[in-house]
Amino acid sequence: MPPSQPEFRLFNTMTRSVEPFAPTDGDTVRIYSCGPTVYNPAHLGNFRTFLFADLMRRALRLRGWKVRQVMNLTDVDDKIIRRAQEQGKTIREVTEPVTKVFHEDRAYLRIEPAEVYPKATDYIPQMIVLVERLIARGVAYQAEDNSVYFAIDRFPGYGRLSRLDTREVRSGARVAQDDYSKENAQDFALWKSAKPEDEASGAAWDSPWGRGRPGWHLECSAMAIDLLGETLDIHCGGIDLIFPHHEDEIAQSEAATGATFSRFWCHGAFLLTDGSKMAKRLGNVTTVQGMREAQISAAAVRHFVFNTHYRKELNLSEEALEASMNAVRRVGDFADRLATATGGTTELAVAADSAVAEVEAALFDDLNAPNALAGLFTFITRANAELDKRGSDTESLERARAAFARINGVLDIVPERQIDDPELAAWVEERLAGRRAARERRDFGEADRIRAELAERGITIEDTSAGTKWKRSR
RNA sequence: GGUGCGGUAGCCAAGUGGUAAGGCAGCGGUCUGCAAAACCGCUAUUCGCGAGUUCGAUUCUCGCCCGCACCUCCA
Numbered sequence: 001m002p003p004s005q006p007e008f009r010l011f012n013t014m015t016r017s018v019e020p021f022a023p024t025d026g027d028t029v030r031i032y033s034c035g036p037t038v039y040n041p042a043h044l045g046n047f048r049t050f051l052f053a054d055l056m057r058r059a060l061r062l063r064g065w066k067v068r069q070v071m072n073l074t075d076v077d078d079k080i081i082r083r084a085q086e087q088g089k090t091i092r093e094v095t096e097p098v099t100k101v102f103h104e105d106r107a108y109l110r111i112e113p114a115e116v117y118p119k120a121t122d123y124i125p126q127m128i129v130l131v132e133r134l135i136a137r138g139v140a141y142q143a144e145d146n147s148v149y150f151a152i153d154r155f156p157g158y159g160r161l162s163r164l165d166t167r168e169v170r171s172g173a174r175v176a177q178d179d180y181s182k183e184n185a186q187d188f189a190l191w192k193s194a195k196p197e198d199e200a201s202g203a204a205w206d207s208p209w210g211r212g213r214p215g216w217h218l219e220c221s222a223m224a225i226d227l228l229g230e231t232l233d234i235h236c237g238g239i240d241l242i243f244p245h246h247e248d249e250i251a252q253s254e255a256a257t258g259a260t261f262s263r264f265w266c267h268g269a270f271l272l273t274d275g276s277k278m279a280k281r282l283g284n285v286t287t288v289q290g291m292r293e294a295q296i297s298a299a300a301v302r303h304f305v306f307n308t309h310y311r312k313e314l315n316l317s318e319e320a321l322e323a324s325m326n327a328v329r330r331v332g333d334f335a336d337r338l339a340t341a342t343g344g345t346t347e348l349a350v351a352a353d354s355a356v357a358e359v360e361a362a363l364f365d366d367l368n369a370p371n372a373l374a375g376l377f378t379f380i381t382r383a384n385a386e387l388d389k390r391g392s393d394t395e396s397l398e399r400a401r402a403a404f405a406r407i408n409g410v411l412d413i414v415p416e417r418q419i420d421d422p423e424l425a426a427w428v429e430e431r432l433a434g435r436r437a438a439r440e441r442r443d444f445g446e447a448d449r450i451r452a453e454l455a456e457r458g459i460t461i462e463d464t465s466a467g468t469k470w471k472r473s474r
Numbered sequence: 475g476g477u478g479c480g481g482u483a484g485c486c487a488a489g490u491g492g493u494a495a496g497g498c499a500g501c502g503g504u505c506u507g508c509a510a511a512a513c514c515g516c517u518a519u520u521c522g523c524g525a526g527u528u529c530g531a532u533u534c535u536c537g538c539c540c541g542c543a544c545c546u547c548c549a
Binding site for chain 2 (some may be wrong): 188268317374384439
């Protein structure tokens with residue numbers, strides 16, 4: 001990399017340290033991020049992780065690299081089968097509508113689409129090949145129940161990512177006794193033999209080991225290798241996936257290919273609600289749909305999430321969310337002002353340049369979004385002060401616009417414009433005309449009465465030199 | 475029991491071996507008919523507690539207290 005290019009640093013869970021990062025080929029960053037299990041709409045906790053991946057891909061692109069991101073959709077697993085059984089449906093009938101909702105929610109939060117969203121059920125042949133390779137290498141075995149397991153004691157590196165040695169795993173508090181038979185309690189299933197409910201819900205495929213379905217970990221390895229190659233640049237996901245999911249992915253991938261599965265492992269911390277983990281099984285979830293109904297803008301959600309570093313737990317509270325809603329309003333007002341301004345000052349350009357430098361430095365330093373936000377807000381204050389001077393330098397204004405666009409291109413926190421409601425607009429304009437007339441004849445009592453009337457309908461007005469502006473307050 | 479993270483102003487939250495970013499809220503001022511928005515100023519002598527290292531610690535070390543998460547399928 002040319003010395004002029006800034007260094008990009010990322011925390012690597014494998015080494016537990018922040019390391020310089022660059023894509024293997026110097027051009028395109030190949031990312032695999034663990035996506036949702038589509039049996040239920042994802043909640044905001046899930047989306048914090050997806051927002052983290054969004055931040056990462058945008059920051060990498062800001063740095064000048066291309067990104068090829070693969071996010072899997074797990075469309076076959078225990079919970080999906082159970083759901084299908086409960087509802088008398090096939091797994092596909094369960095997963096398709098949920099996948100649709102996922103993308104709607106994703107789009108609402110302005111999470112850029114990944115380049116590929118592979119579904120596990122579309123990669124069964126690749127998974128079977130992977131299992132065959134593992135059996136050929138002697139690290140996997142078929143048990144009495146026809147399921148195929150990975151023997152973790154035949155993979156020396158097992159436990160490196162999670163830093164759990166196998167002895168500790170063994171004495172762990174929760175060693176599940178599941179319905180499958182295996183040699184060692186810690187061995188994990190690569191291929192699960194089909195049960196009646198699997199067949200009934202369309203979750204069974206032919207394989208050299210009989211009818212069955214893939215294990216969860218296997219899906220990711222097979223799809224990642226197929227779509228991105230044997231060594232990924234970055235593999236990311238929620239912190240809870242470190243063990244066992246990512247540990248198992250490493251084991252089966254590296255045992256099969258002999259290559260390092262991923263150069264970087266990046267994990268996002270949890271979103272808590274009322275001090276404890278947000279989880280479907282705890283019933284304390286906030287959905288994106290719920291936030292839309294509460295008229296919480298995507299911009300506010302993004303601000304809320306990015307205001308805390310991705311490796312630190314974040315507690316969802318109404319107060320914090322409200323602070324973000326207010327903060328983002330300031331950003332939106334500034335965006336409007338930049339768009340309608342006619343000129344700036346030399347100082348404006350100076351502020352723009354330093355803002356870009358500051359924000360980039362923050363983002364390239366292990367995705368420090370809180371610092372990037374600080375840089376943006378500092379810029380907004382400085383730029384507003386300069387714009388107050390009503391300068392006429394169009395070049396510096398353009399510089400400021402470009403800087404803002406560049407920064408917001410990553411954070412994306414300008415609130416959406418209110419949906420146009422022609423009827424409401426006409427009504428408001430009518431009131432404003434009346435108020436203008438009242439003000440002209442200095443009948444301020446009437447003017448204030450109209451303002452209060454508008455406020456009751458949630459309309460905030462602002463008298464400017466260019467006339468009266470109005471907007472919905474929420 | 476093991477592993478890991480965190481405790482910074484009313485709230486959210488960065489950060490550094492050299493004396494505390496940013497946001498929200500609040501207060502005072504400018505502007506405004508009054509507001510709103512914007513701007514200016516103020517708001518932690520202090521970073522969970524105790525000890526140690528150091529010329530100097532919120533930042534390093536040790537101990538303690540509190541909170542959270544992970545330890546087989548949960549982002």
